[in-house]
Amino acid sequence: xxxxxxxxxxxxxxxxxxxxxxxxxxxxxxxxxxxxxxxxxxxxxxxxxxxxxxxxxxxxxxxxxxxxxxxxxxxxxxxxxxxxxxxxxxxxxxxxxxxxxxxxxxxxxxxxxxxxxxxxxxxxxxxxxxxxxxxxxxxxxxxxxxxxxxxxxxxxxxxxxxxxxxxxxxxxxxxxxxxxxxxxxxxxxxxxxxxxxxxxxxxxxxxxxxxxxxxxxxxxxxxxxxxxxxxxxxxxxxxxxxxxxxxxxxxxxxxxxxxxxxxxxxxxxxxxxxxxxxxxxxxxxxxxxxxxxxxxxxxx
Amino acid sequence: xxxxxxxxxxxxxxxxxxxxxxxxxxxxxxxxxxxxxxxxxxxxxxxxxxxxxxxxxxxxxxxxxxxxxxxxxxxxxxxxxxxxxxxxxxxxxxxxxxxxxxxxxxxxxxxxxxxxxxxxxxxxxxxxxxxxxxxxxxxxxxxxxxxxxxxxxxxxxxxxxxxxxxxxxxxxxxxxxxxxxxxxxxxxxxxxxxxxxxxxxxxxxxxxxxxxxxxxxxxxxxxxxxxxxxxxxxxxxxxxxxxxxxxxxxxxxxxxxxxxxxxxxx
Ligand SMILES: Cc1cc2nc3c(=O)[nH]c(=O)nc-3n(C[C@H](O)[C@H](O)[C@H](O)COP(=O)(O)OP(=O)(O)OC[C@H]3O[C@@H](n4cnc5c(N)ncnc54)[C@H](O)[C@@H]3O)c2cc1C
Ligand SMILES: Nc1ncnc2c1ncn2[C@@H]1O[C@H](COP(=O)(O)O)[C@@H](O)[C@H]1O
Numbered sequence: 001x002x003x004x005x006x007x008x009x010x011x012x013x014x015x016x017x018x019x020x021x022x023x024x025x026x027x028x029x030x031x032x033x034x035x036x037x038x039x040x041x042x043x044x045x046x047x048x049x050x051x052x053x054x055x056x057x058x059x060x061x062x063x064x065x066x067x068x069x070x071x072x073x074x075x076x077x078x079x080x081x082x083x084x085x086x087x088x089x090x091x092x093x094x095x096x097x098x099x100x101x102x103x104x105x106x107x108x109x110x111x112x113x114x115x116x117x118x119x120x121x122x123x124x125x126x127x128x129x130x131x132x133x134x135x136x137x138x139x140x141x142x143x144x145x146x147x148x149x150x151x152x153x154x155x156x157x158x159x160x161x162x163x164x165x166x167x168x169x170x171x172x173x174x175x176x177x178x179x180x181x182x183x184x185x186x187x188x189x190x191x192x193x194x195x196x197x198x199x200x201x202x203x204x205x206x207x208x209x210x211x212x213x214x215x216x217x218x219x220x221x222x223x224x225x226x227x228x229x230x231x232x233x234x235x236x237x238x239x240x241x242x243x244x245x246x247x248x249x250x251x252x253x254x255x256x257x258x259x260x261x262x263x264x265x266x267x268x269x270x271x272x273x274x275x276x277x278x279x280x281x282x283x284x285x286x287x288x289x290x291x292x293x294x295x296x297x298x299x300x
Numbered sequence: 301x302x303x304x305x306x307x308x309x310x311x312x313x314x315x316x317x318x319x320x321x322x323x324x325x326x327x328x329x330x331x332x333x334x335x336x337x338x339x340x341x342x343x344x345x346x347x348x349x350x351x352x353x354x355x356x357x358x359x360x361x362x363x364x365x366x367x368x369x370x371x372x373x374x375x376x377x378x379x380x381x382x383x384x385x386x387x388x389x390x391x392x393x394x395x396x397x398x399x400x401x402x403x404x405x406x407x408x409x410x411x412x413x414x415x416x417x418x419x420x421x422x423x424x425x426x427x428x429x430x431x432x433x434x435x436x437x438x439x440x441x442x443x444x445x446x447x448x449x450x451x452x453x454x455x456x457x458x459x460x461x462x463x464x465x466x467x468x469x470x471x472x473x474x475x476x477x478x479x480x481x482x483x484x485x486x487x488x489x490x491x492x493x494x495x496x497x498x499x500x501x502x503x504x505x506x507x508x509x510x511x512x513x514x515x516x517x518x519x520x521x522x523x524x525x526x527x528x529x530x531x532x533x534x535x536x537x538x539x540x541x542x543x544x545x546x547x548x549x550x551x552x553x554x555x556x557x558x559x560x561x562x563x564x565x566x
Contacts, residue, residue, distance in 0.1 A: 079452050085436075085439075086440055089402070093407070094524075095402075095525050099434075117312060117325075118433065121317055121319075121325050121530055124530070125527050125528060128524065131524075159448040159478055160476050161478070164475055165472040165473070165475075166472060166474075167472055170471065180564070216489050217489045247315075249430070272541065273537070273539055275538075277540050278541045286551070289551045290551045
């Protein structure tokens with residue numbers, strides 16, 4: 001079984017190499033990972049493309065694919081990797097599966113498991129090789145770095161011109177590690193009002209995260225505080241969701257929480273069916289009372 | 301400007317997951333709806349058409365059967381897209397193409413585009429569907445048609461015959477520019493889809509819809525994926541609503557419970 005491992009970020013490269021343990025491995029690094037390629041290239045024959053332009057990387061990757069004829073193209077889910085490999089999948093009619101949580105090779109076939117229906121269910125599926133498999137990040141323990149000499153490839157042609165990158169404002173909060181998370185949703189009317197959530201989180205020794213609209217659309221929170229299947233998956237002891245409706249794309253990522261509390265003014269909000277304890281109330285009235293009660297208990 | 305194609309999926313609705321007593325997914329009991337972010341794609345197409353002209357053609361391939369059971373949901377999904385601004389729809393639905401997979405879906409879409417003689421300036425899709433969430437159809441279609449592809453666009457415009465977009469990556473936003481024709485996948489943040497007006501809804505039923513069967517796209521058929529098992533991820537939560545005669549009482553009850561559960565220490 002020959003695996004072509006494709007990665008944009010160094011850590012993803014080391015995780016994907018771990019996922020391809022026991023296979024004959026070839027590595028292709030681009031973007032930030034290409035810059036670090038001499039620290040990784042000891043693990044396998046390594047190609048390095050100094051570009052982050054998906055079309056340019058795709059065009060050089062096609063040549064590598066034709067030369068190496070891998071049984072499996074393997075990587076960790078990231079946006080550019082998805083972009084590039086979906087084109088490879090298209091041009092060669094390969095099956096491609098993303099957000100895979102487990103896979104194994106059996107008699108020339110790949111059997112894998114992945115979440116479906118916004119992770120309200122899972123599917124076990126089988127495809128023949130050659131195939132493309134992208135596993136979720138942070139499933140495989142990354143290999144250690146291993147210095148080596150990469151083969152540098154010229155980026156291929158591209159019709160898309162990059163006009164530049166703008167770094168996102170990220171806070172560095174580690175919601176995955178927090179014991180208490182207070183989640184804020186569109187039930188909050190403006191950014192300043194989030195101070196209610198921050199005060200509650202601080203009193204409980206927790207962190208504040210939010211739904212996708214709050215973090216990605218309104219930008220009231222940095223994007224690394226975005227909870228959901230397209231953001232962070234969390235499993236705190238206590239998750240308090242305030243003004244969040246309970247969409248499957250949000251709730252699937254908090255199922256690992258020990259206790260879930262929902263505060264929502266709509267008694268029919270779907271979140272109450274997915275929570276342990278529900279409070280049907282206006283957050284602007286209830287949260288100040290809750291904060292007052294916590295302070296009283298702490299004081300006594 | 302030339303035409304805009306929008307790719308539309310009638311997807312299984314994850315808010316209505318149903319399982320059989322043994323925990324396996326009862327897929328037949330789960331209704332379909334227009335996939336959420338496809339609405340953003342339609343809204344964006346309507347915005348660009350308003351600025352540049354052209355016609356919006358929606359293409360949808362039914363991927364879950366049986367057709368008899370899905371017919372109504374499929375029609376509703378298409379109707380919604382037509383009401384929101386799509387000018388005409390091409391629907392490929394046939395029991396012999398379900399269950400589909402992404403290899404076949406992309407091949408059918410490309411076959412439809414070629415056979416119908418469509419020469420779009422823009423093909424819009426969403427970043428991911430609500431049921432399969434694979435985010436790969438747009439890239440496949442772009443590669444097959446040898447068109448440039450801009451994925452995860454958070455903003456989009458056409459200026460002097462060129463597409464300018466902002467791509468939403470993990471840690472960065474990337475501004476890009478590409479010549480037409482181009483394939484673009486849009487994110488949920490690109491716009492706020494407006495609900496259609498009554499007049500739009502009424503007009504929708506008069507817009508042209510073309511139905512195709514497997515026979516019309518026979519060169520594109522063939523799935524590569526075999527589904528072995530699908531099960532629901534069970535959520536067992538207490539679902540207890542905390543009542544009380546005042547918010548004070550509710551807050552006290554809640555804190556008592558959380559202390560008893562050992563998840564807060566006060
Ligand atoms: C492919 C895909 C991926 C997605 N990924 C994610 C993801 O990773 N994370 C995510 O969160 N979403 C994600 N979404 C979006 C998701 O579908 C929902 O749109 C989103 O989670 C809704 O956010 P919300 O609950 O904050 O807002 P809403 O759904 O608008 O809910 C707001 C809630 O606040 C309540 N409310 C209003 N005012 C008050 C008040 N004064 N007091 C108390 N309650 C009040 C309302 O009753 C309502 O229930 C994704 C969608 C798609 C299609
Ligand atoms: N069966 C289909 N018919 C038409 N368009 C589709 C279909 N499946 C996916 N698409 C398009 O591709 C997008 C991403 O789908 P996916 O790659 O399955 O996550 C969807 O939001 C649609 O725009």
